[in-house]
Amino acid sequence: MPELPEVEVVRRGLAQWVTGREIAAAEVLHPRAIRRHVPGADEFAARLKGRAVLSAERRGKYLWLPLSGDGEALMAHLGMSGQLLVVDPDSPLEKHLRVRLSFEDGGPDLRFVDQRTFGHIMLSPLVAGVPAPISHIAPDPFEAAFDEAVFTSRLRAKRTEVKRALLDQSLISGVGNIYADEALWIARLHWARPTETLTRPKVAELLGAVRTVMGAALEQGGTSFDSLYVNVNGESGYFERSLEAYGRRDLPCSRCGTAIRREAFMNRSSYSCPRCQRRPR
DNA sequence: GCCTTATCCTGTGTGC
DNA sequence: TGCACACAGGATAAGG
Numbered sequence: 001m002p003e004l005p006e007v008e009v010v011r012r013g014l015a016q017w018v019t020g021r022e023i024a025a026a027e028v029l030h031p032r033a034i035r036r037h038v039p040g041a042d043e044f045a046a047r048l049k050g051r052a053v054l055s056a057e058r059r060g061k062y063l064w065l066p067l068s069g070d071g072e073a074l075m076a077h078l079g080m081s082g083q084l085l086v087v088d089p090d091s092p093l094e095k096h097l098r099v100r101l102s103f104e105d106g107g108p109d110l111r112f113v114d115q116r117t118f119g120h121i122m123l124s125p126l127v128a129g130v131p132a133p134i135s136h137i138a139p140d141p142f143e144a145a146f147d148e149a150v151f152t153s154r155l156r157a158k159r160t161e162v163k164r165a166l167l168d169q170s171l172i173s174g175v176g177n178i179y180a181d182e183a184l185w186i187a188r189l190h191w192a193r194p195t196e197t198l199t200r201p202k203v204a205e206l207l208g209a210v211r212t213v214m215g216a217a218l219e220q221g222g223t224s225f226d227s228l229y230v231n232v233n234g235e236s237g238y239f240e241r242s243l244e245a246y247g248r249r250d251l252p253c254s255r256c257g258t259a260i261r262r263e264a265f266m267n268r269s270s271y272s273c274p275r276c277q278r279r280p281r
Numbered sequence: 282g283c284c285t286t287a288t289c290c291t292g293t294g295t296g297c
Numbered sequence: 298t299g300c301a302c303a304c305a306g307g308a309t310a311a312g313g
Contacts, residue, residue, distance in 0.1 A: 032289095077308080078307095080305070080306055081291085081306095096291090114290095115292065116291050116292080116305085117289080117291080118306075118308085158283090159283080159284075160284065164284085164285090169307085169308080177306065266285090266286085268304085268306055
């Protein structure tokens with residue numbers, strides 16, 4: 001389940017292995033992978049051919065590769081199970097290979113592999129350096145453009161639960177279910193806490209927790225649960241062993257020893273400590 | 282206009 | 298052993 005740290009690990013790999021190379025051909029093996037690319041697979045492939053990759057960029061969970069030519073980029077979202085792999089062109093095709101890019105230099109392919117097909121890639125124009133379809137996404141908390149005062153005011157003006165706000169990519173991007181649970185555990189907040197009851201200092205503490213946990217995860221190469229998330233070389237990160245709440249149902253809280261609980265939340269799960277993170281009235 | 286919910290998808294694990 | 302079903306969950310369209 002790639003969130004910001006995992007996507008950043010992939011971005012770094014792409015910057016290292018793909019930047020400066022010219023695309024020879026693009027092959028779409030599953031149309032769903034480019035479902036948001038309205039002109040379709042043939043147009044997608046034709047427009048990529050002969051373009052050079054200029055750099056690798058990221059905002060939140062979105063990645064994009066600016067291309068030579070006319071202000072366009074190849075944009076990707078990994079969804080739940082998407083992988084961007086840099087592999088030898090002669091290596092066997094992966095079972096869930098969706099899109100394959102080969103390069104003029106005859107070096108490694110860039111392959112988009114995605115078991116559950118929630119991810120997608122597309123070509124899109126850049127507007128002020130950001131792909132047009134994600135212009136509504138807020139900066140992530142590691143960007144210089146992230147404005148803490150604006151974030152705080154907007155969060156406190158909401159009428160919702162704090163975890164829903166953390167997952168709202170138009171408020172703050174890059175946070176998913178795992179790091180939301182971890183940040184809430186650090187800040188000792190229950191996920192259902194109404195946003196309008198949070199003081200400015202408490203919001204600052206929560207944001208600090210978000211940055212702390214995602215920064216630590218990035219240092220360890222990201223989190224992996226079922227080998228679906230890997231870097232461009234197919235390797236998993238090590239942050240899973242550092243998780244304090246997520247996925248730890250019935251295991252003791254490292255602060256107080258109380259068993260971590262799992263609660264249903266938005267058709268999925270939320271993990272928290274019943275003692276450190278009291279449910280609001 | 283804001284907020285919430287249903288939907289997309291497939292492999293894995295569990296219970297009967 | 299085989300079957301049915303729950304579960305993982307980000308983004309978005311649709312509904313309230």
